[in-house]
Amino acid sequence: MNLKILCLGPDKTGKTVICNVLADNGLANFGEYVPTPSLRIVELTENVMVKGRQHEAEVQLWDCSGNPGCDSMWPAFVSKADGVLIVTNGEASATKNDRMIKLFNYFVRGRSLSKVCVLNNLIPGLPTDIKLLDERIEPVAVDAQQEQDELRATFKTFLESVVTTVLEDEDREGSK
Numbered sequence: 404m405n406l407k408i409l410c411l412g413p414d415k416t417g418k419t420v421i422c423n424v425l426a427d428n429g430l431a432n433f434g435e436y437v438p439t440p441s442l443r444i445v446e447l448t449e450n451v452m453v454k455g456r457q458h459e460a461e462v463q464l465w466d467c468s469g470n471p472g473c474d475s476m477w478p479a480f481v482s483k484a485d486g487v488l489i490v491t492n493g494e495a496s497a498t499k500n501d502r503m504i505k506l507f508n509y510f511v512r513g514r515s516l517s518k519v520c521v522l523n524n525l526i527p528g529l530p531t532d533i534k535l536l537d538e539r540i541e542p543v544a545v546d547a548q549q550e551q552d553e554l555r556a557t558f559k560t561f562l563e564s565v566v567t568t569v570l571e572d573e574d575r576e577g578s579k
Contacts, residue, residue, distance in 0.1 A: 412490035414469035
């Protein structure tokens with residue numbers, strides 16, 4: 404099963420680091436901040452158990468720039484997306500709340516919440532509290548630098564939810 408998962412959030416929240424950790428590509432750089440120009444796609448394969456069956460998910464993880472100059476690309480980003488991973492942190496929540504609201508309204512509103520995961524990336528030296536954008540979505544606190552196995556487990560749980568929803572959608576389409 405092929406999946407397209409968007410990784411979104413304001414700039415400097417750690418989206419690229421999280422994508423690199425999830426792809427296990429050895430590129431997770433915890434040092435100097437390097438902005439993503441517009442879009443970077445990393446690929447990974449994950450086996451997930453859904454409804455008692457093993458499914459191999461071939462995932463394209465779209466690491467989308469948080470730069471407002473890339474907003475014109477959003478229609479292409481969201482086209483045929485199967486899931487949305489929103490990355491924030493305490494600093495972004497406090498200083499870039501308008502940006503988070505804009506991202507959330509464009510990419511999440513109207514989408515099944517089983518296809519949305521909000522990660523609160525705990526970056527050393529930054530606040531840990533975030534403002535909730537939707538009380539129905541509980542953000543998951545992750546430390547991409549220190550707790551990579553927990554980050555991967557959180558992502559796998561999210562993928563299981565996405566695969567379940569995709570399979571249910573396919574079943575509904577097939578029964579029409």
